[in-house]
Amino acid sequence: MHSSFVNVDLVECVLRFLPDFQCLASTILTSKTIYNVFQQHPRSVVRSVAYNLVGPALPQALRFVRCQNAQLYSKSVDELLGEDDIQKNPVLSSEDITSLVAISTAVQELENLFSWRMKDRRFKTSQLSLVESTRFQKAMYRLSLFSAVYGHNAYESNIETDSDEEETDSALEEAKKLRKGFFGSLSTPELRDIQRIETFLRGILARAEGVYFTTIPPATYSPESSFVLYCAPHNVIDVYNGGLDCITEWDPDTTEEIFFHDDFINGPLTSVLVDRNEPPLLPINQKQPIIDEIFGEHDRCSQCQSDTAQGLDLWGPSNWSYLWGNQHLYSIAQLLKGRVGANLADRAHFLTVLRETLAEELVGGLFDYKTPTYITWNKADWLCSQCLEKFIRDHLHIWYLGQKVKRGDLIPSNCWYGYNCRTQTHKLAHAQKLNHWCEPIKGDAPPTNF
Secondary structure (H helix, E strand, O other): OOOOOOOOOOOHHHHHHOOOHHHHHHHHHHOHHHHHHHHHHHHHHHHHHHHHHHOOOOHHHHHHHHHHOOOOOOHHHOOOOOOOOOOOOHOOOOOHHHHHHHHHHHHHOOOHHHHHHHHHOOOOOOOOOOHHHHHHHHHHHHHHHHEEEEEEEHHHHHHHOOOOOHHHHHHHHHHHHHHHHHOOOHHHHHHHHHHHHHHHHHHHHHHHHOOOOOOOOOOOHHHHHHHHHHHHHHHHHHHHHHHHOOOOOOOOOOOOHHHHHHOHHHHHHHHHHHHHHOOOOOHHHHHOOOOOOOOOOEOOOOOOOOOOOOOHHHHHOOHHOOOOOOOOOHHHOOOOOOOHOOOOHHHHHHHHHOOOHHHHHHHHHHHHHHHHHHOOOOOOOOOOOOHHHHHHHHHHHHHHHHHHHHHOOOOOEOOOHHHHHOHHHHHHHHHHHOOOOOOOOOOOOOOOOO
């Protein structure tokens, strides 16, 4: 780079192709020559790197960050910056760049999850085509903008805590009008994309609340999870990684704001669709938005071959880790047979082992203790939720006994009543004296004088 024959145009071209701003910063600091080339074209290089980072959804992403940074709360859609703002104001500020990096990182992680759950269950990284990825990202940025302008921040900036009931009702009606106006500015295909994104995000929130084995989440979900979408849909990735406890803004004692985030997205969006004589929801058997092709869409359970669970509803080594988040120990404990989950001697240690074991390690480990009934079952099988739950239930107690053996515990003689023993739940001495992580060889419960 110290040569007098350095091609300035080539250096500029390299800078324009860098994938993110961290790479740009590192590159321009490697040489004074490179830095000088950057200084000659800083705006165009920065815009090019921004496009490389965000992709074709850059106008939607930039609209979100600029409206949010300008605190354009509770404005009509006509008063907001448009998606063409990058043409009107092409210079990216340091605040624009910092915000773009933050939001694009969250959206990319959500795209990876979306692809994993909605397109190709084999891969944790996005397998979406460019067209599919663009649809997803545009919908995510639009949904995030909607929440930024009409959600929690708007409520905090416009509603006085001591307002009376009549003023609150009036504010709520005005808020609903503004929300419907926003969705009314989008085309029907764009609304369908947002609808599917919202359903996907609700699925992640349902997972955090302990609802598993489902692609489509329940129709209703808690006010706390509703609040996440009301605040910032892209923060659902934080819920996926850390559970609902990471949402620190939620105050269960504040009841007034519940009316503002209840049906926050679906209400106005569905109203717009109905006004257009469109069905509120697309039928399940009709092609769904965003995804053009689903890998293994018609695959069946390797064991039961059921027609009711296919494709995305099948579970194997590549997607076991989606099943349980950081709260999985409580839900899995419910799959234990009999009463052994309440064993006074082992319950605490059992929960600790679960807490320290990743979902994929747990399910994979169960196959190491496969009973003769399951001789034809293999780790590589794709199983429906019913078959997988049955397999877990029949092997979880055996797996835990194996963990005790591995840590060097001396295993006492088996209790006649095994995991069905009632005494293990209220007499510590009995729970410690005998092993209950075993099959019963006598009736459902011991005699009263046991």
